[in-house]
Amino acid sequence: MVLGPVSRGSLVGALTAAALHVGFVEMRKEAGAGVDSERWVRRTGGPDYRDRQQVFGFPRRLVRAGDRVLMVDDWVETGATARVARGLVEDCGARWIGVACVVDGLSESRLRHELPVRGLLDVRQL
Numbered sequence: 001m002v003l004g005p006v007s008r009g010s011l012v013g014a015l016t017a018a019a020l021h022v023g024f025v026e027m028r029k030e031a032g033a034g035v036d037s038e039r040w041v042r043r044t045g046g047p048d049y050r051d052r053q054q055v056f057g058f059p060r061r062l063v064r065a066g067d068r069v070l071m072v073d074d075w076v077e078t079g080a081t082a083r084v085a086r087g088l089v090e091d092c093g094a095r096w097i098g099v100a101c102v103v104d105g106l107s108e109s110r111l112r113h114e115l116p117v118r119g120l121l122d123v124r125q126l
């Protein structure tokens, strides 16, 4: 399945999931107490490229043990969003594949291998 962080990741992630005929889960920000009774998995990420430490999460039932999860986003910079996504996926007992993004703007190149990240464009090409 594809996991897309709000808000631009929701757009490119949903399109990617539709093209691959796989499921899509949106990873929300400020994932505090919801209005419904659903159980959520939550983690605090960051600091990200704007020095924010935000709470991310999604409803627990959407990602099951054994699912293979690819994060799709428009841009990766510090990797903070990707790291928190990986933690949430692992909290669910699912398998983290990595990140597919449009722009690879990683500030630390070792993360390209560690996360791992595959980008369509390198930020230096823009």
Ligand SMILES: O=P(O)(O)OC[C@H]1O[C@H](OP(=O)(O)OP(=O)(O)O)[C@H](O)[C@@H]1O
Pocket: 005, 006, 007, 008, 009, 047, 048, 049, 050, 073, 074, 075, 076, 077, 078, 079, 080, 081, 082
């Ligand atoms: O690698 P990082 O430092 O974590 O940065 C990458 C994240 O930041 C941007 O989202 P942003 O938080 O700006 O949200 P938006 O899509 O709602 O504008 C981008 O779309 C990624 O999700």
Ligand SMILES: Nc1ncnc2[nH]cnc12
Pocket: 008, 049, 074, 075, 076, 077, 105
């Ligand atoms: N979407 C984006 N645009 C510009 N810089 C960014 N850094 C991280 N995400 C970005």
